[in-house]
Every structure is written in C-alpha cells, then in structure tokens.
Amino acid sequence: MLEIKELTVQIEGKKILNNFSLCVKPFEIHAIMGPNGAGKSTLAKVLAGHPFYEVIGGTVSLDGVEILELDPEERAKLGLFMSFQYPLEIRGISNFEFLKHAYNSIYDVKLENEEFKKIIDPVMEKMRIKPHFLDRDLNDGFSGGEKKRNEILQMLVLQPKVAILDETDSGLDIDALKIVGEGVNHFMNKEKMIVLITHYQRLLNHIKPDFVHVMMDGKIVESGGKELALELEERGYEACSKSK
Amino acid sequence: MYNHTEYKYGFVTDIETEVFPKGLTEEIVIEISRKKEEPDFLREFRLAAFRKWKTMEEPKWPNLTYPKIDFNDIRYFAEPKVKQTIDSLDQVDPKLLETFEKLGIPLDEQKRLTGVAVDVIFDSVSLGTTFKAKLKEAGVVLCSMGEAAKRYPELLKKYLGSVVPIGDNFYAALNSAVFSDGSFVYVPKGVRSPIELSTYFRINEKETGQFERTLIIAEPDSYVSYLEGCTAPAFDTNQLHAAVVELVALDRAEIKYSTVQNWYSGDPKTGLGGVYNFVTKRGRCQGVASKISWTQVEAGSAITWKYPSCVLEGDDSVGEFYSVALTNGKMQADTGTKMIHKGKRTKSTIISKGISADESHNSYRGLVFVASSAEGARNYTQCDSMLVGNRCSANTFPYIDVHHQTASIEHEASTSKMNEEQLFYLQARGISREDAINLIVNGFCKEVIKELPLEFAVEAQKLLTLKLEGSVG
Numbered sequence: 001m002l003e004i005k006e007l008t009v010q011i012e013g014k015k016i017l018n019n020f021s022l023c024v025k026p027f028e029i030h031a032i033m034g035p036n037g038a039g040k041s042t043l044a045k046v047l048a049g050h051p052f053y054e055v056i057g058g059t060v061s062l063d064g065v066e067i068l069e070l071d072p073e074e075r076a077k078l079g080l081f082m083s084f085q086y087p088l089e090i091r092g093i094s095n096f097e098f099l100k101h102a103y104n105s106i107y108d109v110k111l112e113n114e115e116f117k118k119i120i121d122p123v124m125e126k127m128r129i130k131p132h133f134l135d136r137d138l139n140d141g142f143s144g145g146e147k148k149r150n151e152i153l154q155m156l157v158l159q160p161k162v163a164i165l166d167e168t169d170s171g172l173d174i175d176a177l178k179i180v181g182e183g184v185n186h187f188m189n190k191e192k193m194i195v196l197i198t199h200y201q202r203l204l205n206h207i208k209p210d211f212v213h214v215m216m217d218g219k220i221v222e223s224g225g226k227e228l229a230l231e232l233e234e235r236g237y238e239a240c241s242k243s244k
Numbered sequence: 245m246y247n248h249t250e251y252k253y254g255f256v257t258d259i260e261t262e263v264f265p266k267g268l269t270e271e272i273v274i275e276i277s278r279k280k281e282e283p284d285f286l287r288e289f290r291l292a293a294f295r296k297w298k299t300m301e302e303p304k305w306p307n308l309t310y311p312k313i314d315f316n317d318i319r320y321f322a323e324p325k326v327k328q329t330i331d332s333l334d335q336v337d338p339k340l341l342e343t344f345e346k347l348g349i350p351l352d353e354q355k356r357l358t359g360v361a362v363d364v365i366f367d368s369v370s371l372g373t374t375f376k377a378k379l380k381e382a383g384v385v386l387c388s389m390g391e392a393a394k395r396y397p398e399l400l401k402k403y404l405g406s407v408v409p410i411g412d413n414f415y416a417a418l419n420s421a422v423f424s425d426g427s428f429v430y431v432p433k434g435v436r437s438p439i440e441l442s443t444y445f446r447i448n449e450k451e452t453g454q455f456e457r458t459l460i461i462a463e464p465d466s467y468v469s470y471l472e473g474c475t476a477p478a479f480d481t482n483q484l485h486a487a488v489v490e491l492v493a494l495d496r497a498e499i500k501y502s503t504v505q506n507w508y509s510g511d512p513k514t515g516l517g518g519v520y521n522f523v524t525k526r527g528r529c530q531g532v533a534s535k536i537s538w539t540q541v542e543a544g545s546a547i548t549w550k551y552p553s554c555v556l557e558g559d560d561s562v563g564e565f566y567s568v569a570l571t572n573g574k575m576q577a578d579t580g581t582k583m584i585h586k587g588k589r590t591k592s593t594i595i596s597k598g599i600s601a602d603e604s605h606n607s608y609r610g611l612v613f614v615a616s617s618a619e620g621a622r623n624y625t626q627c628d629s630m631l632v633g634n635r636c637s638a639n640t641f642p643y644i645d646v647h648h649q650t651a652s653i654e655h656e657a658s659t660s661k662m663n664e665e666q667l668f669y670l671q672a673r674g675i676s677r678e679d680a681i682n683l684i685v686n687g688f689c690k691e692v693i694k695e696l697p698l699e700f701a702v703e704a705q706k707l708l709t710l711k712l713e714g715s716v717g
Binding site: 049071101 | 668673679
C-alpha cells in the first residue's frame with residue numbers, strides 16, 4: 001500500500017504541494033488529473049526522490065516503510081517506479097547495459113548478459129519491440145514514442161510494486177497513448193498499484209482507472225470513479241475550483 | 245562548496261635526501277652529470293641544452309593562466325640517501341618500500357603486480373626494476389636512464405634527442421639539461437615483450453622539480469606495451485614536472501604507450517599547490533608499417549600542458565592518440581596531439597575526451613599535418629567534451645594543415661553535459677549515485693579506456709569516478 005499523508009513540498013520558498021493525501025491499495029489504478037501548475041509532476045518527482053524539492057511536512061510510506069528520507073535508488077529497490085515525462089538521453093550506455101544494471105541493482109543479483117536476456121526477451125516480444133532497440137544508446141536520438149516505449153519496457157522488466165506514470169505532456173501522440181495503455185494492461189495484477197498522472201481524459205480511453213482525483217493548487221479537491229473524468233471533460237477544471 | 249574525496253596519495257615520505265642548492269647554472273648541470281658518472285657525450289648534450297634553454301622563453305600560446313615560474317627557486321636534483329642498488333630491491337630503505345605499498349605498487353617479490361614489470365622512480369632516482377629475469381630471457385631491456393648511460397651508451401648517443409631535439413621547446417630544453425632519471429626500453433628485432441612494462445613516478449620533495457626522461461626503441465618486427473603512473477604529495481606550493489618521452493619504432497614495430505596521470509592537482513577550493521605538468525612526448529614511426537599508439541588518462545596536476553605526438557615517416561605507418569583529460573576544482577589542462585604525416589598512406593586516429601567540472605578549464609589542441617610527400621594520408625579525429633556544472637569551460641583548437649590533395653581528413657566534435665537530472669534518472673532505476681556517475685563517465689570515455697591494458701583500465705575508471713563524485717550538481 002502506498003500512503004501519502006499531508007505531504008507539503010516547496011521549491012525556492014514556493015509551496016507546490018499543500019497537505020496532499022492519497023492512499024493507493026494493491027490492484028488499484030488511481031488517475032490524477034488537473035490543470036497546468038496544479039503540482040502533478042512535482043508529486044511524481046517528489047515520490048521518486050528528486051533532490052531539488054524540499055519536503056516541509058507530511059509522510060509517504062510504501063508497505064509501511066517511510067520513504068521520504070531514502071535516496072532515489074533505495075526507493076526503487078523498495079518497488080517504486082516513476083515513468084518520466086521526459087526521459088533523459090545518455091550516450092555511451094546501451095539500453096541493454098542500462099536495463100541489466102538497473103535489474104541487477106534492484107534485485108541485488110549479478111546476472112550476466114545471457115541470463116538477463118532470458119528475462120528481457122519475453123517482455124520485448126510482448127511489446128513487439130525489435131531486438132535492435134536494446135543496442136542503441138539510452139534514449140539517444142529516440143523519438144517521443146520510442147522514449148515512452150522504453151519507459152514502459154523498463155517498468156515491465158523491473159516489475160515494481162507501484163508505478164507512477166507521469167503523462168502530463170499534452171503532446172503525447174496517439175501511438176504513445178496506445179503504448180502506455182498496453183503497457184499498463186500487461187503490468188497490472190492484484191499485487192500492483194498504479195498512479196496515473198494525466199492532463200486529458202483521452203488517456204483514460206486506454207486505461208480504466210478505479211479512482212479519479214482532481215488536483216488543484218497542490219492538493220486533491222475532488223475524487224470519484226472513472227465517470228468523473230468524463231464529467232471533467234465537459235465542465236472543465238474551473239468548475240472544480242468553484243465547487244470546492 | 246565541493247565535497248571532494250580527499251587525494252589519497254597526498255602523504256610525504258619522511259626520508260633523508262641529498263638535494264642540490266636551488267637554481268640552475270652550468271655548474272649545477274655539470275654536477276648532475278658528474279654525480280651520475282655519465283659519459284662525456286651526455287654531459288655535452290646537457291650543456292648544449294642548457295645554453296639553448298638560456299636563450300628561450302616559456303610558451304605563451306596555451307590557454308592557461310598561472311603566476312610566472314621562478315626557475316631559480318627550484319632544485320634540480322634530489323636523491324634519497326639510500327644505497328644505490330641495481331640488481332635487487334632487497335637493500336631499498338623499508339620506508340620507501342612502504343611508500344610504494346601505500347600507493348598500491350608493491351615491489352617485493354610476493355606481492356608484485358602480476359604480468360607487469362615495474363621500474364620505480366622516487367624524486368630523481370630509479371629505485372629498481374621488477375621482473376628482471378623474465379625480461380632478460382626475452383632480451384627486452386627495461387632499466388633506468390642512469391643505468392642505460394653506462395650499459396648502452398651507443399644507443400643513447402644514436403637516439404637520445406633524435407625525436408625531441410634539445411631546442412624543441414622551452415621545457416624540452418630544460419629537461420635535456422637537467423633530466424634526472426627515467427626509463428630506457430629496448431626491444432630487439434622480432435621480439436614481442438612478454439609482459440607489460442611500467443614505470444611508476446613519485447614526486448616526494450617539496451622544492452625539487454621532476455625531470456625524467458624516457459626513451460623507447462623498438463627494433464623491426466617488435467612489440468612493446470609500456471605504462472606510466474604518477475602521484476605526488478599534497479603541498480601548498482607548486483612542483484614543476486617537465487618530462488620528455490621519445491619513442492622510435494622501426495620497420496613494422498609497434499609501441500603502445502599508456503599513461504595514467506594523477507599528480508596532486510592542488511586544493512580544489514583555493515587552487516593552492518599542485519603539480520605543473522609540462523611534458524613533451526613524441527614518437528617517430530621511422531620504419532615502414534610501424535605503429536605508435538598513445539593512450540592517456542590525465543586526471544591530476546594543477547596545470548597540464550602536453551601533446552603526445554607521432555611523426556609518421558615510414559610508408560604505411562600508423563599513429564594513434566586516445567585521451568581522456570579530466571579537470572575539476574581549479575585545474576587547467578591544455579592537451580592534445582600532433583600527427584605529422586610524411587610517409588605515403590600513413591594513417592592516424594585521434595580520439596579525445598575532455599571532462600571539465602567545477603571551475604576548471606579544459607582545452608583540446610591538436611594538429612594534423614600532411615606533408616607534400618604523404619600521398620594518400622588519412623586522419624580521423626573525434627573530439628568530445630563533457631561539462632559537469634556550469635562554471636567550467638571546454639575549448640577545442642583543431643589545426644589542420646594539408647599539402648597533398650589525396651589526403652582524407654575527418655573531424656567530428658561534440659559537447660554534452662552531465663547533470664543532476666541524468667543522475668536522478670539512473671538512480672530512480674535503482675542504480676546508486678556512484679554507479680550512475682561511473683556509467684555516464686565510462687560511457688563517455690569507453691573508446692579510450694578500452695585501449696588501456698586491462699589491469700589499469702579498472703583503476704582508471706575508478707579514478708575518474710572518484711574525481712567527479714563531489715562535482716556533479
């Protein structure tokens with residue numbers, strides 16, 4: 001279970017998350033929606049342990065373990081995964097080498113190339129990715145869709161407990177939406193938790209959330225079932241701020 | 245401001261040394277030669293160089309700033325007061341053995357680096373060579389310059405100063421006048437050296453310059469791989485290091501010369517202290533189809549000024565330069581290479597990787613020269629810079645000078661930035677911060693690191709990671 005209680009975060013003296021609370025249980029998909037500047041991407045980065053944000057209040061625990069004091073890599077080892085909105089490009093490290101390194105580190109094993117191939121090959125097949133993809137340098141020169149596919153591949157290979165998918169980019173094209181949708185459907189089972197952060201309702205055509213939350217000014221202002229997303233599409237976020 | 249791992253080789257060995265008075269005169273030059281019981285031709289070589297040096301000025305063109313060096317405030321000779329040993333390390337002062345043990349270069353029989361013959365130079369004097377018997381069996385000579393002057397005067401007469409003439413540049417002239425010790429390597433015709441040869445240089449004295457001189461001669465169809473490593477104590481004053489390395493490769497011979505340089509680079513915050521590294525390294529591919537390959541990992545020194553070069557005389561000869569230059573704190577490096585194509589179908593490759601962090605300055609300076617005789621010459625240059633933080637600088641100064649229309653020259657360059665976001669990305673995938681830096685740096689440098697002998701590649705990787713740990717932000 002992922003439990004966020006009254007999380008308050010600031011950057012350069014400006015509060016971005018303000019008493020944010022959310023509880024995610026296994027086998028649940030939570031969608032977090034909201035307008036630009038609501039603090040959605042900050043939430044994702046703070047959960048993953050980005051060093052630039054200052055947590056000034058609240059707690060976050062994963063299966064009972066407090067994570068706010070932990071380094072990003074320790075959180076990853078506990079089973080927390082964040083899919084980046086803008087994955088970084090790093091030259092000189094192949095995708096394969098990177099994934100093997102991450103896997104070995106998270107599971108504290110020392111798999112050689114051949115052994116790791118046995119883990120990654122079935123996932124590649126499922127996602128219909130050509131083997132050549134792994135030989136390329138990490139995200140180097142990848143298209144937006146390829147980067148997205150790479151994030152989902154990492155999630156499926158690393159098998160975290162909770163995946164936080166930061167999909168706030170309004171520029172996500174139809175292909176990318178489909179990739180994320182399919183990935184989530186492959187990933188989800190009764191042990192997994194997903195927090196899906198998005199801007200627009202259209203991603204929810206591919207992923208069916210159990211809960212939809214509306215985030216404004218750093219906290220959740222309204223929660224409901226998946227029908228809430230459709231309502232939002234019609235009445236807009238402005239109405240939420242008035243209704244609260 | 246920075247949280248750097250302390251320079252772990254910064255200690256001083258407390259040992260009695262005999263030092264010369266400061267400053268440089270003809271008398272000092274003659275005294276050095278006398279002290280080393282050198283043949284007359286060497287004394288004349290030194291004196292000619294000294295006279296030349298007196299007429300020269302320090303080069304002003306490098307992209308480096310430092311206070312004027314007072315060459316009269318430097319000692320030009322120091323030696324530990326120990327019994328000189330040539331054949332055995334048994335009689336070496338235990339304090340010295342301990343020093344090298346601390347540096348990770350054990351000299352005693354049981355703990356030697358396997359498969360590497362090491363010659364160690366402490367301040368100005370060679371302390372001896374390991375694996376003598378094995379080298380002797382193969383006919384390969386690895387000894388100190390001092391010993392070579394006694395045992396192989398003819399070879400010295402023929403080759404010393406033949407690649408880097410005494411008046412080549414200010415620092416080469418100075419070295420030619422006062423060079424203390426260094427390594428001499430001779431590989432006979434048709435012999436492949438059975439082990440890696442290595443010299444470990446250690447500066448210990450505070451006010452003594454280090455002026456070692458290395459000469460490697462590879463006879464036809466021979467092969468040798470040679471590696472040098474360097475460290476120095478952390479003093480708050482600057483030490484001058486002005487070395488000269490000359491390589492000669494005859495027909496189809498191959499010399500592979502690798503350097504891992506980690507001289508003390510000064511205090512990262514104040515910039516006080518550190519070694520001034522002014523080095524002239526040049527190889528002559530004299531024979532047909534000969535090959536000289538320079539690989540360097542330059543990670544230390546307050547100032548680095550060095551351009552390991554190849555003069556490609558023999559037809560079909562090959563020159564290579566693989567370099568990683570890392571600067572952090574307030575370090576400055578102006579380094580690169582010269583590839584001088586004279587023979588037909590000569591080929592050269594330059595791979596340069598510069599990493600600058602903190603407030604350091606890192607410049608690549610390279611020349612590709614194709615003479616009118618070099619029909620069909622080819623060069624490929626790749627020059628990449630990585631910036632860590634936003635207070636450092638990286639520059640490239642590529643010079644290309646072509647006098648034959650059939651030449652083919654390629655030049656590629658790139659600049660990238662290592663930043664906190666990249667590290668966060670890798671860390672968010674479970675990779676520790678240290679491993680993340682390691683992955684990024686080694687990804688950037690791998691084409692160079694893979695050229696190092698295996699034993700040293702791992703060390704070099706660790707060194708680079710260690711140096712950068714406190715700099716990313």
